[in-house]
Amino acid sequence: MSNKGVKRASPGADVEKNPLGDVELSDEDAVKLQAIQKDIARVELALERRAQQKMIPVYQKRREVVKAIPKFWPVALMNHGMLALHAQHNSDQAALSYLEDLWIVRDPVESRCFTLEFYFKENPYFSNTVLKKEYKYVPPPVEGDDKPDADGITETMLEFSWERDVQPQATEIDWKDDSKNLTKLHPRVKDEDEDETSEGGSFFNYFEVADDPFDIGVTIANDVFPEAIEYFLGHAGGDDVDSDEEDEESEDDDNEEEIDLEKPRPKKQKKA
Numbered sequence: 001m002s003n004k005g006v007k008r009a010s011p012g013a014d015v016e017k018n019p020l021g022d023v024e025l026s027d028e029d030a031v032k033l034q035a036i037q038k039d040i041a042r043v044e045l046a047l048e049r050r051a052q053q054k055m056i057p058v059y060q061k062r063r064e065v066v067k068a069i070p071k072f073w074p075v076a077l078m079n080h081g082m083l084a085l086h087a088q089h090n091s092d093q094a095a096l097s098y099l100e101d102l103w104i105v106r107d108p109v110e111s112r113c114f115t116l117e118f119y120f121k122e123n124p125y126f127s128n129t130v131l132k133k134e135y136k137y138v139p140p141p142v143e144g145d146d147k148p149d150a151d152g153i154t155e156t157m158l159e160f161s162w163e164r165d166v167q168p169q170a171t172e173i174d175w176k177d178d179s180k181n182l183t184k185l186h187p188r189v190k191d192e193d194e195d196e197t198s199e200g201g202s203f204f205n206y207f208e209v210a211d212d213p214f215d216i217g218v219t220i221a222n223d224v225f226p227e228a229i230e231y232f233l234g235h236a237g238g239d240d241v242d243s244d245e246e247d248e249e250s251e252d253d254d255n256e257e258e259i260d261l262e263k264p265r266p267k268k269q270k271k272a
Contacts, residue, residue, distance in 0.1 A: 041158050046151035049111050055226075062229070063101065069232075073102045076231040080224050086216060087203040091182055096203065098123035104225055110157065113137035113166055114221050118207075125182065127174040131207050133217055134169040168217065170210040183208050 025033075066072040074096045078084045087093055101119035106112075115134040120126075139156060146154045175181040182202040188209060189199035200206075206216050223237075230236040 038158055042149070042151075042153050045153055045157060049152070052106060052111055059225075063103065066228070066232075067101060071097060071099075072232055073099045073228070076224060076228045077102075077220070079231045079234055080219065080237040082214070082219060083216065083224070086200045086206070086214060089182070089186055089202060091185070092203040095123065095125045095182060098125075102220075102225065102228075104221055107137045110137040110139070110160070110165070112160060112162070114217075116217055116220060124176065125180045126176060131173065131204075132171050133207055133212075134171075135212075135217055136167045136169055138165055138167050140165060162218075168210050168212045171207045173204060173208055 074093070077096065077099075078087065078093065087096060098120045099118055100121050101117075103117045103119070104114050105117065106114045113135050115132055118131040118133075120129060120131065140159070142156055146156050148154045173183070178184065182204045186202035186205075188201045188205050200214060206212065212218075224231055227236055
């Protein structure tokens with residue numbers, strides 16, 4: 001038997017090279033793909049705008065029906081986990097209980113921008129019968145020809161950016177008394193080190209402060225308003241807040257030895 005040793009292969013020598021690792025995209029193909037992406041975006045936007053127009057008479061029919069249902073809109077809003085977080089104060093919920101109608105008016109030029117209209121009956125908190133939150137469309141500078149196509153879509157619309165093209169507006173609330181001024185009693189709180197809102201305070205700061213750092217308006221317009229009946233009935237949005245925490249609890253049960261004793265566990269949020 002030979003005494004010669006057998007040379008051992010270095011680790012990874014037998015691993016096959018990834019056959020997809022050297023794929024390169026030419027500039028020409030990249031341009032073609034971008035053009036297709038624009039075509040897709042154009043069709044999707046046209047369909048979205050058409051659907052919004054088709055839904056208006058349906059929402060108007062729903063509007064008349066739910067006006068006869070006591071506290072329909074307050075219940076629908078509070079059944080959304082995130083919105084309930086921003087109206088945890090009893091005084092917020094008491095004031096919202098006077099909400100009798102909620103409507104959305106979309107910008108005729110840029111339908112992704114809108115105004116939310118909250119209609120209140122007589123209440124002990126403020127004199128306003130309507131509180132509006134407008135997300136104003138501020139179109140960017142147009143370069144070259146920007147004529148709309150047959151569906152009313154322009155090149156500028158395909159480059160729409162919420163952060164760049166939308167300016168939320170504030171609405172003044174006519175509080176009846178300082179003891180009822182919920183935004184003074186529960187103001188927004190910003191981090192000391194960062195210029196970011198850490199505590200939302202009263203839900204009504206949403207109206208009096210232009211900025212909407214928690215995307216309350218987008219949540220209402222794109223989630224709760226279209227599915228208001230489902231939210232009112234409790235079929236949607238009920239466990240938005242607790243689901244992640246429940247997952248964390250189940251993981252903690254399985255990994256008790258890995259619990260960080262220095263980190264307090266978050267308390268479950270109370271639902272309205």
